[in-house]
Amino acid sequence: MADAILYGVAQKIIESLGSSTFKQIGSIWGVKDELEKLNNTVLTIQAVLQDAEEQQVENHHVKHWLMKLREVVFDADDLLGEFSTHVFRQKVMDGDKMAKKVRIFFSRSNQLVFSFKMASKIKATRERLNEIATDWNNFQLKLERPLKTQDVTKDRDQTYSYIGEEEVIGREEDRKAIIDLLLDFNVKDNVSFICIVGIGGLGKTTLAQYVYNDKIVHDYFELKMWVCVSNDFDVKKIVEKIIESATKTKPENYEMDLLQNKLRKQLNPKKYLLVLDDVWNENEERWCNLKRLLMGGARGSKVVITTRTKLVAEITGTIKSPYILSGLPKDQSWFLLKQMAFGEGQDTIDPDIEAIGMDIVEKCQGVPLAIKTIGRVLYFKTTKDEWSYIKNNELTNVTQLKNGIIPVLKLSYDHLPSYLKCCFAYCSLFPKNYLIDKLTLIQLWIAQGFIQSPENNKQLEDIANKYFMDLHWRSFFQEVEKDEGMNTKFKMHDLIHDLALSVSRSECALVNSNANNVIEKVRHLSFSFANVSFFRKNLSTLVKANKIRTFILACDPWVGVGETMEESTLKTLISSFRYLRALDLHGLKINILSNVIGTLMHLKYLDLSSNDIEVLPSSITKLVNLRTLKLSMCVNLKELPIDIKKLVSLKHLDINGCKNLTHMPCGLGKLTSLQTLTLFVVSKGLVNSSKHCDGLVELNRLNDPRGKINIINLAGVKDAISEFKAANLKEKQYLSELELRWNPEGNDGAIACDD
Template identity: 50%
Template structure:
């Protein structure tokens, strides 16, 4: 690992020296390079034996075998003309020739070193190797120090402070520097000479160099198409689904366990079941996935379940509060909870968790995956599904896909026989098949396969309960550069979704990525990632809206392997690991750290720390939940870890960055994101000359960037999205020509001629042509003289930018003239590779000519473009999937062109269309059309606050529809007509083109503020509709046709009278309804009679129905009812006797119903006997606030804070509590971690 870092730094500095020729004085440059060369010569000779032992021992502090790449790099450097010039200046050209020959000799003995490593297990070689490792790490830091000094001199040369330059480059300073560094190098040489004297005992022999091929990333379509293939699990999937949906199961909540050895695909199988669209999604109201792993902490599991259900992180809540909040969310609902990778053998812990989860509706299920049958039996499952290895046919099918190119499978009998012998060693385990198959993919001949089978695989003692030896073999065959990259991933928690780009930046920071001068290290890193993905070291990739891989996971067995091979080099601090070894290099806090006081003191004694990584949990906690710490913590970190290369301080609450941060001269990666109190960065930060990644995202109070930011000459990734208070960009930013990520460019407000010279304009972007990913330019001007500056941004040459967001300053555009905006936008022409374009507050009337050339667009967004009258012609863009239109006041029609009757598809790829706040939008085209085209792939349509909209293209294949304050009745009726005439287009699928009934795929519908009810004919087709929300609109007729409906929400209507609007037949058709919510219905006097026939109903909520006076006696017929909530129904007088017959009722909530609450008082209320049998009762009445007390009177409230009972939907805000004084009586309906005690 460290040797590879050295080689990378040599190549980088040599490249920089060539680029900066003429900037750095020849003498100074020669001095630096010669020192670097001399040190390289000494320690590179010794690493051959290091490789031997490293590959033998799994308890090492470096990733295995980095020698070949290092040797190759040294040979290349030694032959460079620049170094030959250095040799001539110092008179040591003979030394250079010797170096080149020595390194070639090293290359020739690598194979022998690797072979001997597996035979030696004595203490002598262990001690020798440990001494060598320490020396290599120290040498690596010395190399980096020399490299940094060279960078510093380059920066100083470019500085205009001539006096400082002259002083710095005086002969005295050169001499002093040379003497000082020469002394360090001499000591290092002597140290390595002493180590070298012992290497003779290992008797390494030269062997002919075997060509090593560095495999480029395969075509993505090939590598990724097989990476996610699931073969041979169809029967298992159907069996588990059958058990989960078993109608004969009588328990409210029952457990099913999947058991099998690691790598069989238990998690994959559970994932297939969990994501099933046809049966599972329709059957369960809630679905939750929790990775449990080694630590079966009931509180943590409850937190994860609650977070999944509420989509909010519950932080620092007591266990009782967590349980109450969770039960309020899940009780009475039919849920599926997957507990993945469970290792708990403590029956008491399981019983505690199971008791918390027992309030689910009948049919709720917990699906457990585990490697241990004992663990499974502790859960008392209704069924144990023992997962076996793949049968021979399916195993061969998977192996074929992984090991051979399509169409190049072996045909001759002997080759097939070898392949089958290899396959036997995989014992049907998919993970082993994938990894071995991925390894053999690069061995093309039968001879190579035969040698692998006889020499490598035959030595593995494989058994059916442990595939780790097979995985280790795959690891052993990784290229050295991939080994250290994979091992580094042990720092992340199990089951964590790792950000791909961020990981590559981390690899770069540690020097793991080797690249040629004509390559970008991040591109090479992407190849590394794809290679590891192909070989199944990574899996479960997640893609962003543009189709790019953004995140991934590591299989839990692979995570175990990563921990094993990295040894003490990488350490994760958690409840089990509190002591850090002094020679630890990389440290992570896993997924939990609440206070800096939890950082063990032993960490500060590990002076060679290269990585300090904070918990991944902090990525998701809101900014106001910072880790508890103080500024002295960061000063101590900076003082302790002077060799650090990656420092993560995100979301720590830090307010001031110590100026001493400049001492971290090795630092490449600094994460300060989500620290909302940071307003300024010290200018000393620009002395971090090696810094590549600076993350400042969501530092919302950050006012400006360092004025001398141009000195960060290695900066590649500057993340400042969410820095809403930034006022401008500093001058000199455009000098950072290596910059690739600049998520946000802030222009100064005001006229261009009034902007201070210290603030940069768009011209700073001119030379930043390496920018990629997202770029947001904010505060564009709507003035005449902006065009020339905007053109200077040179966006057209930035071909790697995927997303471009252009934001104009908010001002009265009527005073500026729209033509200026037309011209300025024309000047901001991007490259045709652009995939996403967003325009905010654009004041022009027409769009630029270049927009129609952006045929690669995937997403197009317009927001608050007040003068926009129509959209550019996008209907034939082949890749366009998402359109968002909002706040377009002048938009009357989407298109000003008449569509021809061509056979080409209308918006062929569009999947998501979102239109809102377009008050004058009337239709897609001007005039009435006899026929309307259909969107062939539109699945999600959301239209709100477009009151004049009447005409719209057809959308027969929707899966989600939301309409608010608009009407598409005409389109809905036309679709019903076209249904019978066959005018709708077919949907192309992988198998065939099929005709489906209009809206038959619709599963979600929300209708708000509509004057007319949905057409009855339309409801007949909604055979897949599961969720229907009706807000402020009439009730439609034909509800009985919604045979798949599970959730119905009717609210906010002054006209709805459920007792009269629907007859009993409508209710009787709702045979699958599980949840019903009546909210803010002032005309609701009693529950509709037909409701008594909905025997499937499990959850009933009645809120703010002021006229409701009684619950009918027939409520006893709701035999499946599990959860009943009545809130703010002041005239409700009593509960019926029939409520006592609801034997399934688990939870009753009554709030803000004064009459009813009085009758339900415990033991003494007239209705208490009717509800006393219900397991979970929550009865509360908010009391009126008392007169404001004085300061002294407030103190008892503070003392009684712990007495507050918490409950409910976690919506109570701090502001709501500031006037509450009687804390002992208040029942908060909020989440304590969002509340500050007044």
């Protein structure tokens, strides 16, 4: 079911073969016909992928066909990437007159050998694809997609107007009931425990939030705290989260004895409210270990627990019986569906469509998450026939609530455009309840080639942001923290996360502590921990997956232990994964980055943040496809690569917190595509040094930076007026914040913001 990613790779191949670069290469090498034939084959294959994805569920022959196809399509993409990178590198070395230089480049004897070798590889790959493609007729795969999965677009009244997403529908009586329990003072113990029980997607968390933010509740309790527990019932971690919620400050890595003292100081003698959201623990001893630490509050303190299982409620609850949350009543379900399925202000609804809609909400059995996702599917359906098709053909098997919720959610996935399917499936790499940074996700999507080529000079980042907002609008993402621009953090509902896992299982793996879920043909790996010893112990298992395109650490920089990543382990990892598009090594306490990093010709995203690196290897400038380089909080980093100007694709350079940087390298100003430049260090040394840039004039041609730039060491600028004129700061229209600092160690900064 991971063929959304396969479809995205096929689309990337088609775009590559249609580019001017490959047309020139084809003419020069004499392989133009081969490339055109390859393009036609991929186009045909892509056209039947949707039907093949649906048939493979019941047809094992189709499933096997897709597995074979997947390998060849990925190999073809790697081959084309290798071609374009070789030419790109030569272009960087020799200048911009591409056609002329390529001819010179390939006139050399060693390059002639290379070109013949590549030409034969193209032919071999095309023949492999043709052999597989001819089989699709045997399975009677359809070239045209049926009604139920057609990509339909529809103008909206306001772009991404989240109609009804922020409102709580049909839970007023539940809210009152829970508040009555919270305000009940006639209880035996100072601290009481209330359990809200219900199946996934029913709205337990939403109800708890509704109550938590109620004014009466706010005024009644002296202290309110919220902790998302989920599957990992680790008492120490939960205590840390409670302290962080109470103090708004993340506690240091204390031992348990110190942590419990800090917790008691926060709770005693206050009347507090604590919400423990999404609890799965059914081990009574573990619960009692936590409960003992929570008993110090004043009389009237309450702990609200949300859970899917009644056993958890039996273990934890002390107030009467658990509060069993039911589905929404039919009228409220229809009200919610209308908000999702119709434009704002549409009062008149066809009675036939309403009758069908009432049948649909009955199948959803009052589950808000199911109603919302189905509603977003129906938003693009405007006729009675289309609504009937959804009800009669796609919801017929959804008869039981427990088993029906995932098929309902899967239906919403089926109706996504193909370019959104691969983006959503990729999100399975993040753990449940992980707070995902939107900009990081967008950069990873771009690195994998999931974002379709821009039109009308739009940036890929802007198109990716539109993709994100579309998935958000369809209820696949839940916004948690929002700032201006791209600075948004979000989560996926755990059932949505289960859906992402189910549609990406053969392509993506969130590696477990034993690495036993790493298979040879997986293409994307992520780790929810940064344990250096794990990589050393499981190195032989990991390197078997030598065709991976993603290696990311889905954890905070401070999660890892204090051990330093050995250079030999790191070198083996990097050299084994030569097809990587995204590599994340943040927080591993790396001292030395091996020169082998320069062999990752496909690499577009590299995160080395929060490491102990002092100098980057010179080979890093060979990464001509690199778009994102993150070095934030590399506090020992002394300088950037001298030839950084060779990173001609670089869009994002994050060097925030690199306090030991002494200067910016010459040629930085030639990276005219930079959108992110968080820090600019004015040299304290000789400006005309071969290593140092020419001062603020390097900023002159950088007109696309966004967000914030911090310029430091301005005390070293002799002619400030001419330097600032040369920097041309007023033309940087996308810049939202500018910080000027004369002495980086002192409190002398000036901040300019442009709303």
